[in-house]
Amino acid sequence: xxxxxxxxxxxxxxxxGWVARLLLNGIDVSIFDPDPxxxxxxxxxxxxxxxxxxxxxxEGLPREGTxxxxxxxxxxxxxxxxxxxxVPERLELKHKVLAEIDAHAPAHAVIGSSTSGIKxxxxxxxxxxxxxxxxxxxxxxxxxxxxxxxxxxxxxxARDTIEKAREIYASIGMxxxxxxxEIEAFVGDRLLEAMWREALWLIKDGICTVExxxxxxxYSFGLRWAQMGMFQVYRIAGGEAGMRHFMAQFGPCxxxxxxxxxxxxxxxxxxxxxIAGQSDEQSGKWSIRELEQIRDDNLVAMMQALGxxxxxxxxxxxxxxxxxxxxxxxxxxxxxx
Amino acid sequence: xxxxxxxxxxxxxxxxGWVARLLLNGIDVSIFDPDPxxxxxxxxxxxxxxxxxxxxxxEGLPREGTxxxxxxxxxxxxxxxxxxxxVPERLELKHKVLAEIDAHAPAHAVIGSSTSGIKxxxxxxxxxxxxxxxxxxxxxxxxxxxxxxxxxxxxxxARDTIEKAREIYASIGMxxxxxxxEIEAFVGDRLLEAMWREALWLIKDGICTVExxxxxxxYSFGLRWAQMGMFQVYRIAGGEAGMRHFMAQFGPCxxxxxxxxxxxxxxxxxxxxxIAGQSDEQSGKWSIRELEQIRDDNLVAMMQALGxxxxxxxxxxxxxxxxxxxxxxxxxxxxxx
Numbered sequence: 001x002x003x004x005x006x007x008x009x010x011x012x013x014x015x016x017g018w019v020a021r022l023l024l025n026g027i028d029v030s031i032f033d034p035d036p037x038x039x040x041x042x043x044x045x046x047x048x049x050x051x052x053x054x055x056x057x058x059e060g061l062p063r064e065g066t067x068x069x070x071x072x073x074x075x076x077x078x079x080x081x082x083x084x085x086x087v088p089e090r091l092e093l094k095h096k097v098l099a100e101i102d103a104h105a106p107a108h109a110v111i112g113s114s115t116s117g118i119k120x121x122x123x124x125x126x127x128x129x130x131x132x133x134x135x136x137x138x139x140x141x142x143x144x145x146x147x148x149x150x151x152x153x154x155x156x157x158a159r160d161t162i163e164k165a166r167e168i169y170a171s172i173g174m175x176x177x178x179x180x181x182e183i184e185a186f187v188g189d190r191l192l193e194a195m196w197r198e199a200l201w202l203i204k205d206g207i208c209t210v211e212x213x214x215x216x217x218x219y220s221f222g223l224r225w226a227q228m229g230m231f232q233v234y235r236i237a238g239g240e241a242g243m244r245h246f247m248a249q250f251g252p253c254x255x256x257x258x259x260x261x262x263x264x265x266x267x268x269x270x271x272x273x274x275i276a277g278q279s280d281e282q283s284g285k286w287s288i289r290e291l292e293q294i295r296d297d298n299l300v301a302m303m304q305a306l307g308x309x310x311x312x313x314x315x316x317x318x319x320x321x322x323x324x325x326x327x328x329x330x331x332x333x334x335x336x337x
Numbered sequence: 338x339x340x341x342x343x344x345x346x347x348x349x350x351x352x353x354g355w356v357a358r359l360l361l362n363g364i365d366v367s368i369f370d371p372d373p374x375x376x377x378x379x380x381x382x383x384x385x386x387x388x389x390x391x392x393x394x395x396e397g398l399p400r401e402g403t404x405x406x407x408x409x410x411x412x413x414x415x416x417x418x419x420x421x422x423x424v425p426e427r428l429e430l431k432h433k434v435l436a437e438i439d440a441h442a443p444a445h446a447v448i449g450s451s452t453s454g455i456k457x458x459x460x461x462x463x464x465x466x467x468x469x470x471x472x473x474x475x476x477x478x479x480x481x482x483x484x485x486x487x488x489x490x491x492x493x494x495a496r497d498t499i500e501k502a503r504e505i506y507a508s509i510g511m512x513x514x515x516x517x518x519e520i521e522a523f524v525g526d527r528l529l530e531a532m533w534r535e536a537l538w539l540i541k542d543g544i545c546t547v548e549x550x551x552x553x554x555x556y557s558f559g560l561r562w563a564q565m566g567m568f569q570v571y572r573i574a575g576g577e578a579g580m581r582h583f584m585a586q587f588g589p590c591x592x593x594x595x596x597x598x599x600x601x602x603x604x605x606x607x608x609x610x611x612i613a614g615q616s617d618e619q620s621g622k623w624s625i626r627e628l629e630q631i632r633d634d635n636l637v638a639m640m641q642a643l644g645x646x647x648x649x650x651x652x653x654x655x656x657x658x659x660x661x662x663x664x665x666x667x668x669x670x671x672x673x674x
Binding site: 228259263 | 339363381392397400477483485510514516520522523524537539544548565569573594597608629634637639640645653657658660669674
């Protein structure tokens with residue numbers, strides 16, 4: 001399923017990111033945003049997105065879609081096959097906006113909401129005509145670059161809508177992951193919010209500063225998670241014995257005061273079997289040794305890529321890698337370091 | 338401060354990773370590990386590390402240090418300037434091993450413990466001679482590649498030991514971050530454990546599978562965190578108004594059922610000032626627009642680097658980027674997609 005005409009309702013950081021991704025895919029977009037500064041803000045995001053896409057596609061980009069600023073939601077959505085709503089996270093505002101989209105959008109249109117955490121069922125109750133065409137399509141900033149979109153259906157969402165949404169998002173270069181049950185904050189923001197709350201404690205209690213905490217992330221597990229998620233990473237950490245060994249080794253930590261999150265699932269055979277089984281499905285096709293090599297190759301390549309940034313001076317772990325390899329080269333040539 | 342002779346006590350995944358990093362820096366290492374398979378296991382890690390370092394330094398590597406297997410801890414540490422302990426996470430075992438290291442190590446040696454979460458004060462109580470030379474030096478797997486090491490002192494740790502440890506770790510290409518107050522699990526594992534516990538709920542409750550959860554991480558915030566930590570990322574998300582705006586916008590989420598971590602710090606002006614002030618110190622030298630460009634350049638470069646992996650087929654977000662740019666190229670040349 002490809003789309004030719006899309007509508008965006010809301011043009012903040014997220015809404016403008018959607019507009020940029022759509023336009024750069026050659027899709028015409030009609031946008032509604034009551035902010036008098038909307039045109040300027042969207043244009044600034046577009047400039048950043050164009051810059052990034054030129055790096056991604058140095059041989060040339062498709063002709064951009066046309067952007068039209070509509071005066072009303074009705075006008076914006078009138079002939080759109082796909083509509084993405086990205087207004088602020090207040091339920092009564094979502095209700096008002098979605099009711100209006102629902103009243104004026106073509107019956108076949110797919111309506112995605114960018115909400116970070118509101119359940120689709122709680123939003124589609126405001127849609128009187130076709131609530132079945134609403135899904136949550138939760139993206140990550142910057143929307144024009146990060147591929148993930150969490151697709152979540154509500155009680156009234158049609159199965160066909162989920163399928164169409166998945167195809168639409170994939171057709172503009174994204175990675176749709178359909179969340180199996182709707183809960184507040186879905187999966188991504190559940191994980192992010194747990195870590196964010198823990199981080200606030202660490203700062204408030206003076207354990208570290210925000211810069212130290214950021215460094216602790218980006219020189220370690222951040223690099224791991226850019227290429228493998230936590231379960232695949234921990235499977236490798238289990239060594240030759242894999243996920244089951246990892247679980248057995250770190251299961252007891254759940255009893256320890258290692259986080260403010262103290263409401264933990266019971267650590268029993270059933271949980272270990274569930275996770276080890278799913279881990280086998282995910283990664284069983286590789287040996288631990290193969291996974292280690294894939295991980296290492298990825299880490300080296302990403303750090304080297306970061307090392308070429310900032311006019312060759314490097315950024316973060318890449319800047320450190322430049323210093324490190326320069327030091328190793330000196331040692332290799334017999335110089336004192 | 339550089340070291341010429343180091344000792345490793347414990348040669349599991351973490352201990353062997355330390356050995357590999359040290360040897361590849363040309364440092365001689367004496368290791369003690371009672372596991373009869375230790376030599377084979379360390380050798381396998383060395384093979385992986387050599388492979389990675391050859392990619393990092395295609396022009397050649399320093400002459401490797403010599404590895405010696407000692408029969409006792411006393412023998413391993415006898416003439417080492419730096420000793421890294423990486424035995425399993427049981428306090429009574431740590432006590433036993435550290436007491437023995439303490440009894441036989443040179444008085445000037447720096448002793449680092451790889452513990453993921455035990456407070457150094459709780460460990461150094463077992464050291465009768467020189468507890469002041471113990472620090473936690475908590476690394477991340479794979480130790481030979483990931484730069485971060487959390488340096489944590491205990492009640493008896495000398496200020497000078499912290500400084501020496503920082504220099505030693507930096508001299509072997511690492512990024513030491515000194516944690517300001519000792520708490521269980523320090524900073525990295527506090528964050529990791531909060532997210533891990535939330536993840537276990539998501540799997541147990543059937544919201545997603547481990548593969549879906551991993552994909553949700555590695556196609557979104559994992560990529561962000563490989564180059565900027567959460568605070569710098571959120572500063573950008575605040576848009577032109579920065580960190581203060583972000584905090585005001587997402588502060589109320591702390592009251593929402595967005596995670597099982599419900600014990601949250603009070604969200605007040607003091608907390609906002611603390612975080613916004615530290616964020617200014619960290620990132621105030623760049624405008625939001627500059628930070629966006631740095632972030633975007635990093636993201637594109639890392640995804641492209643991942644796109645060249647796996648014999649050019651790509652891995653994760655890199656494989657997806659290859660498909661995406663191929664699709665955009667077709668569109669650009671006027672072909673149907």
